[in-house]
Every structure is written in structure tokens, then in C-alpha cells.
Amino acid sequence: MKVLLVSMPDVVPVLVHEAAVHIPNLGIASIGGNIDSEHEVFLVDLIRKRRSVKKYLTKIIGKIKPDLVGLSAMAWQYDTCIKIAHLIKDMHPDIQIVIGGYHATLMAEEIADSPQSRWIDYIVRGEGEEVCRRLVNGLAGKDTFSDIPGLSFRNESDGKFIHNPRAENLDLKTIKLPIRDKRRLTWGYHLMNASIETLETSRGCTRSCNFCSMKNMYGRSFRIYPISRVLEDIDDIYFNRKVRSIFITDDNMVLNPKRVIELCDAIIARGYKKLKFFVQADCVTMAMREDMVAKMAAAGFCSVFLGIENGSKKNLSAAGKGDIVAASRKAIDNCHKYGMMVIGGLIFGFPEDDVESITENYQFFKEIGADAAYCQIITPYPKTGMREHLLSLDLVTNRTDLKKYNGLWANVRTNFLDSDALQYHFWYQRQIVLGWWKPPNTVKKQGKLWTWIWLFAFKPILKLHYRRVMRKYGWQGRYKREIERLERMNTFTDLNDY
Template sequence: MRILLCSMPDTVPQFSAKTWRAPNLAISSLAGNIQPHHDVALADLVLKRNNLLPSLKKAIEDYQPDIIGLSAMTFQFDTARRIAMFIKSLWKDIKIAIGGYHATLMYEEIASADDDNPFDYIVRGEGEETFRDLLEAMDGGREWKDIPGLSYRHNGRFLHNPPRPLENLDTLKLPRRDVRIWNDYLFSGKVLDMVETSRGCTMTCNFCSMNRMYGRTFRAYSFDRIMQDLANAKKFGAKYIAFSDDNITLNVRRFESLCDAIVEAGHNDLRYIVQASTSGIASSPTLALKMARAGIQIVFLGIENVSERNLKIMNKGGMLEKTKKAIDYLHCNNILIVGGMILGHAEDKEEDIAQNFEFFDKADIDFYGEQIITPYPKTGMRDILIKEGLVTNVNNYKKYNGFWANVKTKYLSSDDLQFLRWKYKRKYSTFFKTTPAFKANFLIVNLLRVIVLRPFYRIKNFFASIGKTERDMFEKDMKRFAEMNKFF
């Protein structure tokens, strides 16, 4: 059987596809775990954003797949549906499966959609075993009703099988990187790849939908398997590795040992990007040192907010002192920080928005990963915000990517939130877009920020603002961002 697996082209405005183009690890893992007699190809459509449908059409004509699998996040689902309809309009006999977070959370709504539904199968939860069983059923070697985690069409309607238990990570084979159709993956001018060392998180953050995919569990791969995966990524040219773990610092002792194992295996010639909790980093005075020795260069740090009131709402109370300690540990080891910030809580006023940006500025956070709180489907935060009447966009999931304001506060409208996020980001943050800046020592980077880059951007903003109001510039930027993911 011939299989084509596709990730979506949609990107988040904070992460430009010009500087960040990452392979989709989920479809790579699916490809690595199907039966070896099948032919499979991977199409990361983020690499073809400017020529989407012709590139997809050529891939289908070249590979002539029997089934196409689409993986989509919530904000990418509309694109996935449109792509599926495009495929069906030209090749009605090709079967189409949809998987990923949105399909897992919203499978009943997808199945009951009254528009032209282009999907034949919905793969729910972790997909490796379910998709492998689906292919076996297509070959006639398995009953459809006996495949946990699968929704499938029968007599014109979808049937939903029981959920599948979580995967045994010890049995999963390495992702396949050799079957990617295109390979222009990039970060900071270098080849980027993705690796996971664990799955899941046991924390109770009510803005996160992770527990609907994995439950509140934490499972880890063996170090031997991780080292094999890193070696495989290097074989295909990787210079940067982004660890996709949901919370790699959940088990700090394990993470320290992993850093030691990376050094021992000689994989500290790579540069790594991880996402981590402030409590995890702050809990060990030796972790950041080990991370630096292993080659970890950038940490997306879940600061979330600096208001104790808002941290309690997110079930993350008492974190501010740990945040300060984590920032100090990372910066003392020359590790750059992308600060995760969540804005738009019920009691937020302009001064609360400003407070967060001012904290990031004074703490010398290197890059800002700010988001406006998003009422993602099936999260506790969504239920609370809807009950309080603060969700202004309930069902247009295309804007559910953290950039757009889909909520209001008791004092600020959605437009206010959008504007204030833009205003303070523009005031405080500085972007480094060249490889030397990412490689520079932390002290040099901050000297560049204070002495050169911040004045440069302020001068640039001054000349750009001549004859324009602040609102004019804001609306121009929002129009540009709104056009980013329009493909049809």
C-alpha cells in the first residue's frame, strides 16, 4: 500500500516560517512504526507555504497514495479540512485520515459535521498503533471494529471505537527521516530536526489540553533509544535539535542524567532547544550547568505570568520566586531564554499587561513568547471563561493559536488585548535574526541589545511612525498577520 502523510502549513505569527521550519515529529513517528512492506512518504507542507496546492498535487501525482494522513492542531484544522476537500475533488478514491490533537479532542464534532465531510477515518490519541492497525484493516487483515482509538465510516455514518491505551514507548521504532519529500528544515540558518525523550505531563494547568491526549501521565524513552534518535538526526544533517517533550523537567534527576548521557555519547556537538518549567529549572542548582555542557542553547521557559492572582487562576500559584531563580540559573550558564507569557486573564487591566512586559525586560529575557489566553476545546479554562461570558470567539478555531485575542477581560475588550499585546511587545522586545546572535555569549548578546539593537529598533520604529498614528501601525501589522495563513 502507498501512504502519504502530511503536516499542515499554518504557522503561528510569533514564529516566522522564514526562520523556523520544523519537521512534524508525529508523522515521522507514524512512518517509522507502520508495517515495513508499505511505501510511505512524508510531506511537511510548512515547506511549501507559498506554493501549497500545486506542491501537494505534484506529490500526490508522483506517489499515487492509496491513503493520505493529515495531522493538524486546532488552529490548523480548517486548513486540513480544505486540503482534504481539495484531494477528494480530484481523487475521490483516495482515503483520508485525520489525526492530531484537534481530532482527538473534537472527534465527535468532526464526525457529525453537516458540511461535506471529506474524512474517512479519525485517528484518536497517539497514532502509531492505531494507524498501523488501520492499514492492516484496509488490507483485509483486521476487523474495523477491533481497532481501539479509531473512528471510521460505516453505512454513511461514523462509528467510534473505544479509546486505545497509551503506547508502550519501549516498543516504538525510531521516526523515519529518509522518506521526507522535502528537506528545507531550518532554524537560525542551520538544519533543524525534532526529537522526543518523553511524553506527557502530570501537572494540572487548566489552560492546557495535554491531559486529553495522554492523561496525567509521564512516560520516558530509554537513553539508548534517545541516543540512537540523535545519531539518526545527525545522519540527516541536523545541527539544531528541538526536544518536543511536554515537560522535560518534570523529572529533574532524569533530565540531569540525560544531559550527562548526551555529553558521554558525543552528541553535545549539536545545539538544543527545550521547553521547561520554572519550578523544574529552579529545583536544582546543577541542572542548568549540565544543560549548558550538553549543548542546550535555548529554553522556552514557562513563566506564564508574574501576577500571583493570575498564577493561582492557572493552578500555578507561588511561582514568582522560582521563576526568578530559574532565570538566574539559566543566564549564569549562558543559556538564552524564550519567556512564555500568558495574557488576558479575567481581572487584567492595562497595567497588568505592562507589568508582565516590564518584568521580562528587567529580567533580560532574551526572546518573548507571549500569548493571549486561548479557550482551547475541552480545557478547564475554556469552561470557566465561557461561564463568565469572557469568550468573544467561541468556534472560529482558525484564530486559536495564542496570537489572536479570542477573549476579553472584565476591563479590556478583545481589541484592547490585541492592541496592548502589540504595543508592549513593540516597546520592549528585541529580535535577533542572525546566526551569530544566537551563538554569541549571553553577555555579548545583552550588550548588543542595550547598546546597539534596542536603539536601532527604536530609531527604525520612529521613522516608520512618521505621519502615522500608533493605531495605524497596529492595524497594518494585524492585517499582515491575518494574511499569513490564507492558502485558499
């Protein structure tokens, strides 16, 4: 069997322009690495082919002639996923299509009952490594579809989908290394000017955040890879790929501090040179365990994303976060003490948000001293507690256009702001309160070249550009131009016919 696994081209710019960060998709790489070796597997990350999706897929599918194409998508990527499935079926009707990922897991029944399901042959729900391995074997006549937990497939008699029972969470000790060799057909992954790879050391999260889809994927569980397996993964990246920057995809790596310290000790003992790790973690653990933070810094962890979310106790409670304001401050202090950069996550659009509270949240962020902000508007992701809560209050204004469910768009209103006003003040107050980014010392030490380029090249040019824009258009005109740019960002014109 020939298998082609594809991730979507849609992106969300976190801190910088969407072209500045292209990180390889670990999901399809792990699934591909766990398909039995008797089959041929290829990977394509369409993030590297954003402006030639149809042309590239037409070429590569014609060359490989796969028997099965797997498409992975989040909710906001699903529209593109279906267009690609349509494209492939139009070109090669005999190719089987399987979709998977968070959206397919949460919305399998709705997808199966939709008109777009005619482009889909199989749906993988939950973790994909074992389900996809058995699906491929089933297509080769060596397994039975009805016996594969987590698989949805068509009934031969009426064509309707049969949804097998949900599979149990995998034992991570059994998962093989992801694909990072020549079977990956797209290259050039980068964080600014540095090559970057991804790995995971654990799966799941036990926190109670009600805006997150994680518990629908894994349940409220936390599982870890053996340290020996993590080191094997790092060795593959460091020695075989010659890459020195690694993004750890764990949802919350630090839930087991003792294990983090053990892992860091093992990394330090390996003696890697100039190896940098980027990770996401919760504020409470990073605040309470300074010893862990110190060990992480010693092992090469240089940047951490913290889910600060909001400065309001009421809003934090609504998000299921509890009062973590003090923990946020302490976590940032701990990270800075050991030279780690902090990217703070902020969420806006809670039911009681007005213009003043949006301003105060940005001011709170500025006060606590995080190095950079990743700002989002509450998104009513399918099957989350937050969605149900906001629906009960009649605050969800966009219930169906999932393409805008990526955190950048106001799909909700508040008790004081309609969606348009929320969208505007989310953008405007950031410009007023946070202003131009000023690289802190932690960032200057980690990236002297890019800091210099920002301070003495990009920033002066951008300031001059926006000065002209402001003279010509004012705040409203500048905002309109920015919204139009974001609208174009994930528009792939060569797929418009699908």
C-alpha cells in the same frame, strides 16, 4: 498500500518572522516510521510549501498515487486541514482520508457530526503510531477496523461514524525511530541559518495548567523513552542527517530530574561535537535543581523555553500554575549561570487584566532578565478547563473561528477590556515596555553571526522603516498594518475555493 502523511502549512511566529524557523513535524514522522515495512510511506511538511500548497499537493499526489492520505492538525490548523481534504477528494475520490492530532482527538464527535465530515473517512484519536499502523493493515485486509482502539470509522450501513473505545497510552519502548530519510519529500528545515531536526525523550505532563490540552491527549501522565532509544535517535540526526541543532519536543522534559541527568551523562559520554539542544521546561524544576541545569548545559542544551506565564499571583492561580514568580527568577538565574538562553512564555487576557496589569506584566518580564519573550493571549482551546471557566464568566468572544486559536488573537475579553482593546494593548505595551530586542551575552556567544546581522543590519533597517511608518500612520496605523499582515500570514489563496 501507499500512504502519504501531511502536516499543515499554518505557522505561528514565536520570536522572529514566520520564514525564519521551519521545524519538521515529528508527529507524522513517528507515525510513518511505525507503519509496517511492507507498505510505502511518504511524508510532506507543508510548512516548506506555504505559497504553493495546491500546486504542490496536486503534483505529489498525482505522482505517488497514495491509497491513504493522513492529515495532522492543531485546532487553529483545522480549517486548512478540511480544505486540503476537500481538495484531495475532488482530485481523487477513491483516496481514503484519515485525520489525527490534538484537534481530532479532542473534537472527534463534533467533527464526525459536522457537514465537513464528508471529506473524511477515518479519525485517529490519541497517539497515532499503533492506530495508524493497524488502520493501514486494515485497509490492506489484514486487520479489522472495529477491533482498533482509538479509531473512528464509518458504518457501512448508514455512513455514520463509529467511535471505538479510547486506546491506552503506548509503551514508548515499542516505538520505532521516526522517518528522516528520502521518504520525507520536503526538506530545508532550519532555525535561522542552521539546519534543525526534532526528537522526543518523553511524552505527557503531570502539571495542572488548565489552559493546556495535554491531559486530553495523554491524561496526566509522564512516560519516558529508554535512554538507549534517545541516543539512537540522536545518532540518526547527528551521523546520518549531519544536523547539529535539535529541538526536543517534550512537553516538559525535566519532570524526572534524575533521568535528565542520566541522559545528559550518556550524551556527554558519546562525545558529540557542536551539538545543540533546544528544550522546554517548567520553572519550578529548573529553579530547584541547579545540578540538573549544570548537567544540561554541559551536554549541549543551549536554550530553554520556560512557562513563566504571568507576574500576578492571582492570574497564575487562575491558570492553575500556582505561585511560581520566585521560581521563575531562580530558574532564569540558574540557566544564565551555565550559559543557557531563556525564552520566557507570557500569557495575557486573564479576567482581571486591564491596561495597567498588561504593562506591569511586561515590566515584570523585563525585570527578571529572560533573554526573549514568547507572548500569547489566553486562548479558550476546546475541552480545556480554561475554556469552561471563561465561558462561565461570559468572557469568550469568539467561540467558533478556530483559525484564530493560535495565541496571537484576542478571542476573549476581560472585565475591563473588550477584545479589540485587549488585542491592541497586548501589542502596544510590548512595543513601549520591551522595545527593541537587545541580545544578551548568552545569545551573542551562541550565535555571533546572527547577532551581528541583527545589530548592524536588520535592526537599523527596521528602525528606519518603522520611523517612517510612525511619521505617516502613528501607533494606531502601525498596529493596523501589523494586524493586516498577521491576517495574511496563514491565508492560502490557492485553497480559497475549498
